Amino acid sequence: MKISTFKAFFLCLLFIYSFDSQAQRPEGRTQNLILKGRVIEGATKGPMVGANVVIKTVTDSVLVNTVTGADGTFEISRPRIPSVLIEVTFLGFVKISKTHNRGDGLDLGTLVLLEDSKLLGEVLIEGQVVVGEVKGDTTSFNANAFKTRENGDAEDLVRKLPGVTIQNGEIQAKGEQVQKVLVDGREFFGSDPFLALRNLPADVIDRVEILDQRSDQSRLTGFDDGNYSRTINIVTRPDKNTGQFGRLYAGAGTQDRYAAGGNFNYFKGNKRISIIGLFNNINQQNFSSQDLVGVNASSQGGGNRGGGGGRPGGQGWGGGNNNFLVGQDQGIITTNSVGLNYSDKFGKKINFTGSYFFNSTKNNLFKLTNRETILSETTRQFYEENLLNTITNNNHRINGRIEYDLNPKNAIIITPSLNFQSNNTYNDRDGLNLSGTLDPLSSSRTKSNATTDGYNLANNFVYRYKFDKQGRTISTTVYTAWTKRDQYSDLVAANRDFIRDIRDTINQETFGLSDGFNYRATLQFTEPVTEKSLLTMSYQVGNNKTTSDQKTFSLIPEAGIMVLDTALSNQFNNKFIVQRPSVGYSYRFEKWNVNANLDYQYAVQDNESFFPREELFNRSFTNFLPGLNANYRNQEKGTSFRLRYRTNTQEPSVNQLQNVINNQNPLQLLVGNPNLGQSFSHNAFINYSKINLARSKTFFTFISLNLTEDFIGTNTFIAQSDTLINDQVLLKPGGQISRPENFSGNFRSRLFVTYGTPIKSWKSQFNLNSSVSYNRTPGMINGQKNANDNIDLSQGLTLTSNISKDLDFSVSTTGIYTIVNSSLQSNLDQNYYIQSSNFRFYYSPNKGKLFISNVVNNSLYRGLSPTLDQSVWLWNIEAGYRFTKDNKAELKLTVFDLLNQNNAIGRTVSDVSIEDTFTRVLTRYGLITFSYNIGNFKPQAESPQQGRPGGGGGRTW
Numbered sequence: 001m002k003i004s005t006f007k008a009f010f011l012c013l014l015f016i017y018s019f020d021s022q023a024q025r026p027e028g029r030t031q032n033l034i035l036k037g038r039v040i041e042g043a044t045k046g047p048m049v050g051a052n053v054v055i056k057t058v059t060d061s062v063l064v065n066t067v068t069g070a071d072g073t074f075e076i077s078r079p080r081i082p083s084v085l086i087e088v089t090f091l092g093f094v095k096i097s098k099t100h101n102r103g104d105g106l107d108l109g110t111l112v113l114l115e116d117s118k119l120l121g122e123v124l125i126e127g128q129v130v131v132g133e134v135k136g137d138t139t140s141f142n143a144n145a146f147k148t149r150e151n152g153d154a155e156d157l158v159r160k161l162p163g164v165t166i167q168n169g170e171i172q173a174k175g176e177q178v179q180k181v182l183v184d185g186r187e188f189f190g191s192d193p194f195l196a197l198r199n200l201p202a203d204v205i206d207r208v209e210i211l212d213q214r215s216d217q218s219r220l221t222g223f224d225d226g227n228y229s230r231t232i233n234i235v236t237r238p239d240k241n242t243g244q245f246g247r248l249y250a251g252a253g254t255q256d257r258y259a260a261g262g263n264f265n266y267f268k269g270n271k272r273i274s275i276i277g278l279f280n281n282i283n284q285q286n287f288s289s290q291d292l293v294g295v296n297a298s299s300q301g302g303g304n305r306g307g308g309g310g311r312p313g314g315q316g317w318g319g320g321n322n323n324f325l326v327g328q329d330q331g332i333i334t335t336n337s338v339g340l341n342y343s344d345k346f347g348k349k350i351n352f353t354g355s356y357f358f359n360s361t362k363n364n365l366f367k368l369t370n371r372e373t374i375l376s377e378t379t380r381q382f383y384e385e386n387l388l389n390t391i392t393n394n395n396h397r398i399n400g401r402i403e404y405d406l407n408p409k410n411a412i413i414i415t416p417s418l419n420f421q422s423n424n425t426y427n428d429r430d431g432l433n434l435s436g437t438l439d440p441l442s443s444s445r446t447k448s449n450a451t452t453d454g455y456n457l458a459n460n461f462v463y464r465y466k467f468d469k470q471g472r473t474i475s476t477t478v479y480t481a482w483t484k485r486d487q488y489s490d491l492v493a494a495n496r497d498f499i500r501d502i503r504d505t506i507n508q509e510t511f512g513l514s515d516g517f518n519y520r521a522t523l524q525f526t527e528p529v530t531e532k533s534l535l536t537m538s539y540q541v542g543n544n545k546t547t548s549d550q551k552t553f554s555l556i557p558e559a560g561i562m563v564l565d566t567a568l569s570n571q572f573n574n575k576f577i578v579q580r581p582s583v584g585y586s587y588r589f590e591k592w593n594v595n596a597n598l599d600y601q602y603a604v605q606d607n608e609s610f611f612p613r614e615e616l617f618n619r620s621f622t623n624f625l626p627g628l629n630a631n632y633r634n635q636e637k638g639t640s641f642r643l644r645y646r647t648n649t650q651e652p653s654v655n656q657l658q659n660v661i662n663n664q665n666p667l668q669l670l671v672g673n674p675n676l677g678q679s680f681s682h683n684a685f686i687n688y689s690k691i692n693l694a695r696s697k698t699f700f701t702f703i704s705l706n707l708t709e710d711f712i713g714t715n716t717f718i719a720q721s722d723t724l725i726n727d728q729v730l731l732k733p734g735g736q737i738s739r740p741e742n743f744s745g746n747f748r749s750r751l752f753v754t755y756g757t758p759i760k761s762w763k764s765q766f767n768l769n770s771s772v773s774y775n776r777t778p779g780m781i782n783g784q785k786n787a788n789d790n791i792d793l794s795q796g797l798t799l800t801s802n803i804s805k806d807l808d809f810s811v812s813t814t815g816i817y818t819i820v821n822s823s824l825q826s827n828l829d830q831n832y833y834i835q836s837s838n839f840r841f842y843y844s845p846n847k848g849k850l851f852i853s854n855v856v857n858n859s860l861y862r863g864l865s866p867t868l869d870q871s872v873w874l875w876n877i878e879a880g881y882r883f884t885k886d887n888k889a890e891l892k893l894t895v896f897d898l899l900n901q902n903n904a905i906g907r908t909v910s911d912v913s914i915e916d917t918f919t920r921v922l923t924r925y926g927l928i929t930f931s932y933n934i935g936n937f938k939p940q941a942e943s944p945q946q947g948r949p950g951g952g953g954g955r956t957w
Contacts, residue, residue: 779911
């Protein structure tokens with residue numbers, strides 16, 4: 001064990017001990033009281049659903065708040081202070097206000113709200129709608145406090161929540177990326193956040209909860225292992241969860257553009273059935289990264305080996321899943337997809353969720369690339385490429401989740417998944433290498449076609465047994481996964497050496513087959529030490545086994561036959577076996593929850609090459625992996641603090657290990673490294689937040705740090721003269737070959753601050769986002785070590801209105817200034833600035849009938865190059881008319897890219913190069929669309945659970 005690791009674990013134990021010693025002192029505080037009551041409507045005597053209940057100090061400072069459930073009841077935590085003020089409000093009703101003393105009863109009985117008939121001229125006096133409440137680690141927003149447009153969806157509502165931003169296809173809440181969106185505590189079409197947001201009407205939502213969802217094993221055992229995912233849970237209204245609702249639409253336009261689809265939902269209490277469909281050629285798509293099996297097909301043809309400061313350790317060699325996740329500004333995409341989601345609760349013990357999703361996409365991409373590679377302190381080389389890329393992808397995805405409480409002591413969670421995929425990728429590439437003086441060195445014109453079929457089958461099984469002693473549990477988690485990929489590709493290339501004016505051709509076929517099996521089995525035991533502390537011990541064993549067989553046949557022109565090319569062929573097996581005992585300690589002290597753990601990991605990497613040579617590559621690794629988590633919450637003040645320190649290892653993938661040359665781009669060869677070892681990372685995360693929902697003010701900040709030892713980076717060699725690779729493949733002047741290698745000195749850090757406050761005179765919410773990040777990516781080129789340092793300075797502003805459902809707007813802008821430094825060329829100036837601005841405006845002059853909507857985006861680029869430095873405006877406008885009862889039918893005209901300026905520009909900084917790209921994207925077209933909203937709900941019997949905080953029909957945390 002290294003000295004730094006011992007120090008880290010010692011500090012963890014010291015931190016825990018300081019809290020444990022304080023726990024032995026007499027406590028000066030006691031738990032809060034629970035007030036309960038029932039709110040009814042004065043005229044009908046029926047329950048008031050969604051009434052706001054607020055507890056304030058006598059000086060009118062809000063302490064806590066909640067809303068009433070389906071039967072009008074509520075429970076709320078009352079601080080132990082002598083006197084508080086209780087207020088009950090509902091829009092259009094007279095506010096109830098009463099004082100409660102500490103000695104009074106805890107049951108407030110029945111509270112009656114009377115309709116407010118007071119008028120001042122033409123203005124109705126309205127009660128203030130409480131924005132939401134903070135309960136534990138969950139921030140719950142009242143949907144009634146936010147105004148969305150007629151027939152708006154959940155995404156329109158979420159955009160207005162304090163502390164939430166949606167930008168570049170990513171949802172962030174409290175500064176962290178949202179990984180899941182649940183509906184009433186249940187998964188909705190797997191883990192794709194946008195599927196729920198874009199297929200759920202805003203008017204069926206009661207509240208939106210933002211929380212950190214813990215792992216399944218953590219929730220079952222009660223031991224916080226620090227694994228969580230930022231989650232949005234959408235809680236539906238009690239009067240909207242029995243019936244049918246949805247939306248259907250179809251549209252056609254200029255340039256043969258079309259869009260059709262919709263969703264249909266059948267809700268009956270716990271039973272939920274949803275069907276969605278999407279068919280268009282206007283770049284609307286909705287699949288996620290788990291759709292992908294055939295990533296190597298596109299990555300071999302893409303010629304891009306990373307970006308944004310380099311690849312994370314052990315991932316992304318030769319491309320990655322993101323090559324398929326092409327947004328609206330990357331190529332022209334045709335999408336056809338359908339999905340079915342079903343969830344139900346069988347009795348009181350079983351919760352089931354299952355989904356099937358089929359997705360078919362075709363992406364036509366034309367991209368220009370300019371890359372500058374740093375060779376030494378005084379030497380550079382340039383690469384220019386024109387790429388025509390067509391990717392056709394068909395995917396079937398099946399997900400399931402079963403939660404079964406067998407009895408009070410035994411519980412299991414099963415989450416199976418199955419993905420089938422077929423993929424075809426066609427590339428037409430024209431590449432040119434240039435010297436530092438822009439003299440041509442070599443060129444290549446290639447055409448390749450790859451077909452890939454594969455599947456992923458995985459399952460996670462969690463079992464927990466509770467003993468009679470509270471807190472004593474034993475649990476096991478077993479994860480298994482099988483993968484298979486079958487690929488065929490062909491390549492035709494014409495190459496030229498400008499220095500000697502030599503031309504040659506390549507004509508080859510490649511057959512690839514890979515199989516993988518991965519399992520992890522964990523046994524965990526928890527034992528309470530005191531009333532506030534918990535000890536855990538666990539043991540994990542796992543194996544990641546992959547076999548890969550690639551055979552390439554090349555044409556011999558003289559003989560006219562295809563023969564096996566041993567330089568491009570390889571048969572390789574990889575095993576990575578891990579054993580990991582662990583001990584942890586969790587402690588709760590007043591508002592603190594602290595836990596520390598120490599893992600010992602012994603791993604054996606067993607690699608074996610069978611062809612073209614028989615070789616063994618065996619290594620073993622021993623690591624101590626300390627961890628610390630500390631959480632603090634002060635619900636009365638709305639503040640929270642989190643400290644998380646974790647260590648982890650990452651083994652290399654079989655593609656990184658396999659010693660076979662990939663020549664899909666003859667100017668830029670790739671090869672694996674069988675001697676590659678695992679990386680070791682230290683990760684620290686510190687977060688602080690303060691929320692005052694009574695005033696709609698939010699403040700979040702976090703610092704993230706990552707230091708990776710034995711980072712898996714890139715060793716690049718650029719030939720200055722004819723060079724023989726692996727004694728068989730000739731690399732001509734200007735050509736390059738890259739292989740992964742372990743480096744020290746990889747570092748990533750980020751400071752993020754966001755502040756939100758309302759502007760009452762404008763009925764709007766203002767958010768300020770600031771961040772500073774520093775990344776160091778090590779690499780090697782021609783035997784010289786290089787480190788690229790990136791410093792990003794970012795400032796963002798957002799103004800979102802909450803005026804009415806007939807008038808809505810938002811204004812946002814984010815500017816990022818990037819400073820790039822290279823250790824090989826310290827005087828190289830590659831700093832640049834990119835600013836993205838957005839303006840949204842919606843207006844309906846006659847209560848939702850006629851409407852007009854504008855979305856204007858501006859992208860400003862400075863410091864890239866004379867040809868790429870520009871200001872690009874993208875203006876989309878639509879106007880329409882709603883008719884029939886309740887405005888359910890809609891006819892609208894949309895004009896996309898009114899100014900006909902749309903394009904996509906990007907810059908990627910890796911370990912040894914800086915790359916600029918220009919991509920052809922969708923330009924101006926018009927579209928006429930008819931849509932119809934379905935809504936048929938039935939009254940539901942009162943249920944004290946639905947609609948109340950912590951309810952939502954199936955929440956499992």
